[in-house]
Amino acid sequence: MRLLFLSFLAAAAYARPTISTVDRFLESIDVNPDLISTADKAAGGVAFTCSVLTHYPSSNNSNTSSQYFITQSHPSYLTQAHAHWSATAYRHPACIYSPPTPDQVAIAIRIATFSSTPFAIRSGGHSPLSGWANIDDQLLISLSGIRDLHYDEKAHTVRVGFGNRWQDVYNFLAPYNRLVVGGRQGTVGMALTVGGGLSHLSNEHGWPAQNVLSYTVVLADGRIVTASATEHAELYFAVKAGGNNFGIVTHITMRTVPAGAVWGGQIVYSANNSREFMAGLAEYQREGQMDVKSAILPYVGLNNDTIICTLAYLDGDVDSQLPEAFRPFYDIPAMQDSTGIHASFADLAALELPSIVPRWTYATTTLLLDTQAYVDILDLVAEYSAAISRLQGGSFVIMPQPISRSMVKASVALADDPMNVTPAAQLWLTLNVGWSLSSDDEAVHAIITAAMARIEEYTKSRGVYDPFLFLNDAHSSQKPFVGYGEDSYARLRATSQMNDPEGVFQALVVGGFKLEAGYKK
Helix, strand or coil: HHHHHHHHHHHHHCCCCCCCHHHHHHHHCCHHHHHEEEEEHCHHHHHHHHHHHCCCCCCCCCCCCHEEECCCCCCCCHHHCCCCCCCHCCCCCEEEEECCCCCHHHHHHHHHHHCCCCEEECCCCCCCCCCCCCCCCEEEEECCCCCEEEECCCCCCCEEECEEEEEHHHHHHHHCCCEEECCCCCCCHHHHHHHCCCCCCCCCCCCCHHHHHEEEECCCCCCCCEEEEECHHHHHHHCCCCCCCCCCEEEEECEEECCCEEEHHHEEEEEEEEHHHHHHHHHHCHHHCCCCCCCEEEEECCCCCCEEEEEECCCCCCCCCHCCCCCCCCCEEECCCCCEEEEHHHHHHHHCCCCCCCCCEEEEEECCCCCHHHHHHHHHHHHHHHHHCCCCCEEEEEEEECCCHHHHHHHHHHCCCCCCCCCCEEEEEEEEEEEEEEHHHHHHHHHHHHHHHHHHHHHHHHEEECCCCCHHHHHCCCCCHHHHHHHHHHHHHHHHHHHHCCCCHHHHCCCCCCCCCCCCC
16 A cells, blocks of 8 residues: 555656646636745645645635634644544644535545645544544644534434534434434544444444435545435445545434433443453343343453443433343442433433543454353453553553344344444454553554454454454554455445545545555556
8 A cells, every 4th residue: 555655646746737737726726826836836745735725715705714724833733733532643734624614625635636645534533543533744634614413303314514523413412302323422523434333322223324324425536425325325335334435524414313311321340340240241242232222331441440331221211220231230349330310312422431541542353242252351361451551551441342133133224234244242342552651652552463363363263253343443453344244345445446546545545444446556
């Protein structure tokens, strides 16, 4: 992929346009050529791109785009450049453009493509992976300005701008007593829906992406298209779990479901009870998860003596009775228990988890339901947890996400699912590692990849390994698209080539998991 990128830039440099060609391009996007210096026109690349974005759309509006555009000298630059959950994602782009509409997103893509400027795309900035939603010395397109929300009371659908977080959506829909199948934490961004996604509502309604009725996508050539089951159907299939390989998504339209009070909250246990907890998780999958109103999100901190378990029961009509679905967890001694009735799901989603240290990363694997395997994972990763403990601020947390057969069934009942998840009870196991110093980045990478290799060696030997990798939790060294199966993977590659034949989103967008298709350059 690196060679592909270099050949792309080399070809662009060889065919650098003349000043007159540049002027014609500027006129085509309604920018006065006289506003761009001859030096920037000749330089091309990011110097040209940032200069043009500074002035767009000055030719047809007395105001420039300065309210949407900042450079490294701007007072809010660091706040914008570091608007990420984890410091591992901090970079220093040459300029940051926050287009307020799909049309202006299209202009940014056209300018970057014309000048061969590498760029990154950020919606919520939740991924901790370095370079996934940020970039050094080039263009960052931030979707933070696209935050419109519209609820259609007749169709019971909501149109969401990609600059929103899920908390914004939940708060907006609460007065209508409606809810979407969205992120489990309100701080997560909309890019969840281009990686399949997982929701507290998935047990009954499937993956978040399967509940998206349409995507508004800006393609590499600047076209703005609607991808749905009836329009650009192959793009609709692919973008649901294909990351940033096809274009920039600016809006989604989702179905909504009735909502009311919910039961839930967080229970905190000592990590001394981790074996009982992992065994209880398997028991919950066998029996409690059959109740599709139930959901769970656990974090098992192996070296900080803490298990934080978020429980959600999407039916507030439980009065003083505890939901029977979570019976396996009631017998484990709790250190803290904040569960109770919440007026709306928005209240539950607002519960935060402490991040404590500034740097985080993760990796994921899948194994089929097996109580012994769930418990054995604790021993398998013990030495790696100890190695992380020796780093400053080192924290080793496993996130065992139980996936039910009903989640898969509900998803495929809605539409073709590009993730092609095995229709069986399974665990999407994510290893989360936190630490303090950038000087330990390489050490963390080595430890987490070795830990994951050890787990997969064991699950394969026990016959419970599944090749699926949840894209939203995958490590940069992993290849989640391969885990979708060859048929789905081939459809994603074909859709990328059809909608982006020049490979702009393979070559110029340097972050994210790539499809590694054979583009002609």
